[in-house]
Amino acid sequence: MIKRLEKIADSVTQSASKNSATSRLQGFWDIFDRDDEVLILISADPDAIASAMAVKRLLSYRVQSVAIGYPNEIRRLNNITMVERLKIPLERMHTLPVKDYSKYILVDSQPNHQPCFEKIEFDAVIDHHPVTKGWDAKFIDIRPEYGAVASMMVEYLRAANIKPSVALATALFYGIKVDTQNFQKKNMQAGDGISFRYLFNIANLNLVRKFELTELRRSELKYFRIALNEVKSRKERAYVHLGKVGTPDILVIIADFFNHVDKFDWVIVSGVYGEKLVVIFRCDGYRKNAGKLAQKTFGEYGPAGGHKEAARAEVPLKNLPLRENHEFTTNSLIRIITRHVK
Ligand SMILES: [Mn+2]
Structure with a gap:
């Protein structure tokens, strides 16, 4: 009897979380049109880079174009290695015609985190930092209980029935690892674990190890x-x-x-x-x-x-x-x- 009740409770929470993932995804998709030219902005660290790739994947075939821009210089060798090896198309914000896009998405950050973000009216904000005030967007998904936005993005991809490519899975896997400090940080929760486990079978772990190891310049x-x-x-x-x-x-x-x-x-x-x-x-x-x-x-x-x-x-x-x-x-x-x- 108790077993059965537990099973029912389990299936209820499971379908509830499935529903919320599906409705979140739908809510996100709803703000875009076929002819949109989308700019995703990030402060480039592994979690943000991976999550931006996932957002781009979610929007492929749904909008005209998607670019990913970042304001900060990427200095850490681990991160440079990640971007180079996975051939991630990222562009410095100042080289982009920032005003000319039709939709703007901010990932792994909030508008008032950086002056250059503050000037932009974002259509969507997806983040896991503590919620800040003084801004608005059509679509907002902020879950501070998550250790990484990459974990949230896995839920979106799964709700969309999109199996990530090896490159995308590797990036997301690395993003979760870095942001949870290999699950040693208190900010992680079950959602991070479930996403991580899902990516484990798809990601290239040798590449992840190479990102982690690369910290020395030849000089x-x-x-x-x-x-x-x-x-x-x-x-x-x-x-x-x-x-x-x-x-x-x-x-x-x-x-x-x-x-x-x-x-x-x-x-x-x-x-x-x-x-x-x-x-x-x-x-x-x-x-x-x-x-x-x-x-x-x-x-x-x-x-x-x-x-x-x-x-x-x-x-x-x-x-x-x-x-x-x-x-x-x-x-x-x-x-x-x-x-x-x-
Ligand atoms: Mn993050």
Whole structure:
């Protein structure tokens, strides 16, 4: 009896959610005409890019044309790799005749998130950020309980009986992974899990792995040579000063690299970026506290702190206790740290 009631309850919720997916899709489709020239705008990150592709797919054969535009420069290599490998047609907003479209859709964002979006009257807004006020659209679907808009878009595609191509599925899969931080973020819910599971059979997981792994520019390989030459270990601690760096991100990559090595309980990597010394701390976070060590050793010179297992300091070079005309070196790094911890 109870089993049967559960089954009925299940089928009711299932068909209710199916109905709402279908009616959402219909509501969305209803605002478009055959001769529409549509512009989808996004702030380009993997979830937004994937979701825009899905919206474009939903509108194919239903409108005249669909373009995807984005205002920000895509800088993360993972995201550049995604766009290049999947050959996603994206265009910088300033290269598009923004005023000349007949319909505008905003995905994974809301009009007041960016000044360049605020000027546009959107016909549809599909998002998962907390709901903001002061704007309107003919079609609005905002579900803050979802970890990714890509999860919502899978529901639209399924309601439309559209099986995503490998490229689209791979993008959506990656979008969900990134936005839920591999399901480690609290913002995810069952809907994300169901969409993710559905995409799992279609997406190319090797490509996803390639997106995730690609974080180094070829020009940055030289920092590994410097790091391997420079690394000094003292009492299970690895110290490296890399000198001038083009971006502090490389310090994080080098620190994570040394964190792969056994018997290094601590990894401390520094580099000079602009007028600042940036120091990255890594440890296993077990009976150790990287945040506290960063604070204790560099706190007097500038902002320093973080979590148990990962921390950073960013201090103006002029605040450091360096003898005149002396450059900061790996030995200087060791000296500052060991002054405080033996
Ligand atoms: Mn998102």
